[in-house]
Structures are given as C-alpha cells and as structure tokens.
Amino acid sequence: MELELVRWLTENLPAHPLLRIGIGDDAAVLRWPTDGDLVVTTDGVTDEVDFILSETDPQLVGHKALGVNLSDLAAMAAEPVAAVVSLVLPRKGCGGRDAKELAIELYRGMLQLAEQFNVAIAGGDTNSWDGPLAISITAFGQVTQRGPLMRSGAKPGDLLLVTGALGGSILGRHLRVEPRVREALLLNERYELSAGMDISDGLALDASRLAAASGCGVALRLDQIPISADAVRLAACDRATPLEHALGDGEDFELLLTASPEVAEQIIREQPLGVPVTIIGECVDQRGLWKYGDQRQLLPLDASGYRH
Amino acid sequence: MELELVRWLTENLPAHPLLRIGIGDDAAVLRWPTDGDLVVTTDGVTDEVDFILSETDPQLVGHKALGVNLSDLAAMAAEPVAAVVSLVLPRKGCGGRDAKELAIELYRGMLQLAEQFNVAIAGGDTNSWDGPLAISITAFGQVTQRGPLMRSGAKPGDLLLVTGALGGSILGRHLRVEPRVREALLLNERYELSAGMDISDGLALDASRLAAASGCGVALRLDQIPISADAVRLAACDRATPLEHALGDGEDFELLLTASPEVAEQIIREQPLGVPVTIIGECVDQRGLWKYGDQRQLLPLDASGYRH
Helix, strand or coil: CHHHHHHHHHHHCCCCCCEEECECECCEEECCCCCCCEEEEEEEEEECCCECHHHCCHHHHHHHHHHHHHHHHHHCCEEEEEEEEEEEEECCCECCECHHHHHHHHHHHHHHHHHHCCCEEEEEEEEEECCCCEEEEEEEEEECCCCCCCHHHCCCCCEEEEECCECCHHHCCCCCCCCCHHHHHHHHHHCCEEEEEEECCCHHHHHHHHHHHHCCEEEECHHHCCECHHHHHHHCCCCCCHHHHHHHCCCCCEEEEEECHHHHHHHHHHCCCCCCEEEEEEEECCCEEEEECCCCCEEECCCCCCCC | CHHHHHHHHHHHCCCCCCEEECECECCEEECCCCCCCEEEEEEEEEECCCECHHHCCHHHHHHHHHHHHHHHHHHCCEEEEEEEEEEEEECCCECCECHHHHHHHHHHHHHHHHHHCCCEEEEEEEEEECCCCEEEEEEEEEECCCCCCCHHHCCCCCEEEEECCECCHHHCCCCCCCCCHHHHHHHHHHCCEEEEEECCCCHHHHHHHHHHHHCCEEEECHHHCCECHHHHHHHCCCCCCHHHHHHHCCCCCCEEEEECHHHHHHHHHHCCCCCCEEEEEEEECCCEEEEECCCCCEEECCCCCCCC
16 A cells, blocks of 8 residues: 555655755655754544544545644744655545545645645655544744744733734634735745744733743734634634634634834734735733723733633 | 744753844844855654654653754764744643643753754744644754765666664664764765765665665675664564564664775774664666675675665
8 A cells, every 4th residue: 555655645745945865765855945944743533532534535634634734844933844644544444545545635635735835745755544644744844034033022011913813723723824924034034023823723812822832821802803704703603702713713823913013003004915914903911811801901811711 | 832932942952153033033143154054954753653653751752853864964964053933732731731731841852952962943934733743853964075875876786885883773772863063074074985975764775875866786695684683672572583673674773884895894993983884785787786695606685674
C-alpha cells in the first residue's frame, strides 16, 4: 500500500524551488534561505474529534489538517514554506474507499491548499492500523524582517483586534479553514503589531491566553464582537446566544491581534484586508479576562472556551 | 490535561542554544544557521503495530518514537537539531496511568535520547481520543559540508557495507533504537561514501530499495552478513534460519552504505566506529537483488522484507 501511495505522490507532488530532495529518500532536504529563522508548528487532527470521517469528504479532512497548521504559521506572521504529513490510516479504509484511496483523497485536499499558499509537501510517513484515522502535519515557515509575532508582546492600553466574524464554525467553517496567512503577513509588515495569535479554542479562552502570555489582562467590549451568521443560525437551535457562540465556540481560525491605539485605529480606518478588522477590547493592567459593566467598570468574564 | 502537560513541559524541557521560542506560543522558532540546508523527516509509531503499550514501559515507547526519526537523519548523514512531537493519547490512559501521566512518561523517554544527541524538543501538540496511542515526530537536521547522503548515488562496482549485526530486533532492540547518528556523521566526513540509508524494513528489502534508487542492482554475499545474537536466539524458536532473520527482520536501524572498493576496504581496515563495519556485497549492473551461486554467478534473491 505505502509503495503505491509513494508512486502516486511521486507523480502528483509538484516541484518546489526550495525542495532539493522530496519523497523517496530517508528524509527531505530543503534549501533554507540565509539567515531565515525557522518557524515550526505541528498539529494533529483525529477522526471523531476534529471531523467525522464517515460523514465528511476526505479532501476536506486533508484541507483542514493542513489548514490548521498554516493558521498557526499565520499566527506567528510567518510565511509558509513546506509541510510534512504523517498519516495513520484505518486499515480497512472508509466509505467504500480502501486505505490507499483514502490517503490519496486526503492528499488531494492538502495539495489544493498547499498550492494556494505555495507550500512544498516535502515528505510524509504512512502507516495503517486497526484504529481510526489520525493525521499529523508539521509545517515550516520563515519569519519576515519584522520577526515573529508572539503572544507575549501586548501592553496595557493596547487595543484588541480581530479579523472576520466569530462563532458557529461547527456548521462547516471548521473544515473549510481559511488560514489568515496573507492577512497576517500584510498586517505585520504594514503596521506595528504588539502581539498576535489565531483563535482556535474560542475567543474568550484564547484572549485570556494572550493576556496571560503578555502578563496583563484583556477587557472585551461585548457589544462590538463581530458575530458570524453561523453563530446566529446555531443560536436559533440551542440555548446559547449568538454572542456566547462567538465567545466560546472553537475553530474560528481568525487572527487575534493587539496594537497601540494609534496603530489599531489606523488599521480600522484603512481596512487593508479582504475581511473586516474590528476593535473588540483593550489590554488592561488587571490580569485576567474582563467585560465592561454599565459604568465601564471591569467585571470578570468566564474564559471557558471550546473543548475539542 | 493539555494545560498541565504544557506546564510540565515548560518546566522540564531544557533550553537549547538554537531554540528562540519553544513551547507556549502558536509555533516554535529556531535560529537556523546561515546556508544550512534543512533535512526533515517525519515518522509515526502506533500501538499494537510498533509496540504494545500495555506491555511496554512508555519511556521506551517515547525513546523509540524519537529514535526512528534520528535514525532517518543519520541515514542522510545529517546532524540532528530539533524535533516536534504530536501525541494522540488514549483518553483513559494505560496501565494505571492517566493520559497526562502517560504523556509525561513518553516525554521522559524522548528527553533522555534528545539530550544524548543535543536535540531541542521544540514543540508539540497533544490530543486525546477513544482510539489507541499514536505518536508522530518530525525531526530536523543540518547537512554537513559533504551534503546529504542519498540512496541514489551507488554505482556498479561499489561495495556494500553495513554497521553492526542484523536480525531479531523484535527481542528488544526494536524499542531500544540506537540511532547511528555519530557513526554516519563520522563515516560521511572521513570517507567518500556513494550512497546510504538506514535499515528499517529488513536488509533484503532495503538493499533492493537502495539499488533501485541508484539505478543498479545489489548482490549480497550471504556468508558475510553479520548476524546478531538475537537472530540466532529467535531462529532457535521458529522455522527461520538466523540468516533469514538477518535478511528479513525489520527495525535493525543499522546503516547500509556504499563506497568504491578502495574506500570500503579502507573503512574495513580502519574500523573507525565503536560498532563493526562489514562488507556484505557489491553493486552490479543488473538491476534487482541478487545472491552468488557456487560459481559466483548471480541468482535472484527475494526482496521481501519486514512488514510492520
């Protein structure tokens, strides 16, 4: 099985200018540009947790597996370069596809996204077993001249910004991940951001993490949080409000950023992205996660987020 | 669970001079030396296939998971630099350990090996599910001045060399992987090798792969193959001979190398490693895998190797 898959990959993986040795040897070799620091992220997705294989087009599963990794590179404002793929396949395949066919569909989904972001699929490892599907991808990127965008640079007084609209990704966006790579690179190049991350576990939890990493607190302006249509649709079917979905749902894969008020307001004025950027709060001295009361006093906000 | 594990990792992962940003942000950042090509390998190991978790010290499992990746770097004559770890844990743990305790034991096993080879554990991802344990590691290395050692450089007339002794790794060596990193670096620096790989799927199969990648054949001198004591012990319990174990068993993680006769004989004379190096055959024009008959004629040899 692995032999046939390697043959398919050899024929279908496109060449890439930085890939010196790809599939077929014991390891891949990438030409790494002079003085380019290496950004590395690894993220795994598994059946019944991150997707339901029996109900999902495996190309979408492959897309998600790579997409969440590219989102992590975006979170560091790193330019994606390459990825390696480790598959553990159910021996019997799924949905009428044998294990090899399943692997090829997964790869097709990855390759489409890889092409879109000029990412070399540099290598992989494929195993099969009696367990369910598990995919682990490691992605590499380069930092730009500004250096990596970290979670830890926010200061009290900085404003909190978010791209896009939040909540309800379970209705489909959690699979169709659109990693905010170009958005992160553009913002980080053009404006002086102080901190950033991607929202994968829900705005409330991730905002509290950014605050903790920066040694400050974050106060959210609940009336200004952009709520996705999916969050509204979902709220019509359950007991949570659209805002609760926007705060707590996971897998938005939007960018959460901080910048000084001057820079943040400039970004809002210029709206340089295809997706809207919104100011949703500010960093404060008091550690923790906060919302504003009627008199603009700080009230504690629950940081429970999405549990995968 | 992941939060507690991240805390443990933050306290227990040693600093590394090349690691600028480790555990805790969206991705790791490694300082990459000027003009150093990046060698990348990814290899996964899974319960019931590569080890039996319920019967194995999880530190050994962690050791193996990293060891097989370092062995792939050794196969390229690359110097290991860093690794990232993706764990998918059985939600309920195993053998009286909960999932977090299991993860820590796995990491302890990896960290010991990582320290031995000066490898930075740069980051990781941890998930849990109802399935069995799966570990995927991606390891990075640097090529040395000689460049990477590939499978494809052997020429007819080159001699075939192997480190150590082969067969029977299932008796324990398959877990206690000793990646031949130092051996590969020393040999590749001091001698002009033409090709190399590590033996993971059995000598016969892997030798045929090296031959195929090099566009030639390989003829093995069956009476000169170093047979491990484990292969002898195993042969006493089953129907295979010690030689058959040495040819077909997997997971030796020894080096299979080729060099011109002059270079090969110099290596044999000088025996520069702590483990023996042995000439076990030669590269020939006729593609395929061969053994010698009584009149030194080439006879086909079955390339079936170990199936994980």
